[in-house]
Amino acid sequence: xxxxxxxxxxxxxxxxxxxxxxxxxxxxxxxxxxxxxxxxxxxxxxxxxxxxxxxxxxxxxxxxxxxxxxxxxxxxxxxxxxxxxxxxxxxxxxxxxxxxxxxxxxxxxxxxxxx
Numbered sequence: 001x002x003x004x005x006x007x008x009x010x011x012x013x014x015x016x017x018x019x020x021x022x023x024x025x026x027x028x029x030x031x032x033x034x035x036x037x038x039x040x041x042x043x044x045x046x047x048x049x050x051x052x053x054x055x056x057x058x059x060x061x062x063x064x065x066x067x068x069x070x071x072x073x074x075x076x077x078x079x080x081x082x083x084x085x086x087x088x089x090x091x092x093x094x095x096x097x098x099x100x101x102x103x104x105x106x107x108x109x110x111x112x113x114x115x
Contacts, residue, residue, distance in 0.1 A: 001040035011049035018049070024062055026052055026069065 008015045021027040027048060030039045048069070055065045071079055 001042060002046070003038060004041065007041040007045055007049065010046045011053055013049070013053065021049070021052060024066065026062065026066055 002010065004015055004018055008018050011018075018027060022029045027045065030041060030045075032038065033040050051069075052062075052065055055068065056062070060068070067079075
């Protein structure tokens with residue numbers, strides 16, 4: 001488990017950036033722990049932060065990144081298919097790339113398309 005400072009370091013950002021992403025709803029703010037009230041972050045938070053940074057580097061706005069994260073969370077297949085057709089994202093299930101027009105079952109994962 002990481003402190004906010006270690007999370008920021010792992011994501012290559014400052015602590016204030018983490019707090020900004022939390023205010024924007026892009027990163028969750030964990031409950032304060034029993035050890036002095038310090039919030040602790042896990043590997044999923046690091047992955048999410050790195051996704052946000054990668055998406056920004058690829059030219060996505062924070063609003064668009066929020067939409068991508070929401071799509072991933074609620075399995076919005078029609079919108080995910082539209083983004084895949086535009087070449088903005090890749091949609092995967094079980095580690096395999098899916099055809100955007102294919103029949104999807106189970107959860108989907110949304111990743112930034114290369115390039």
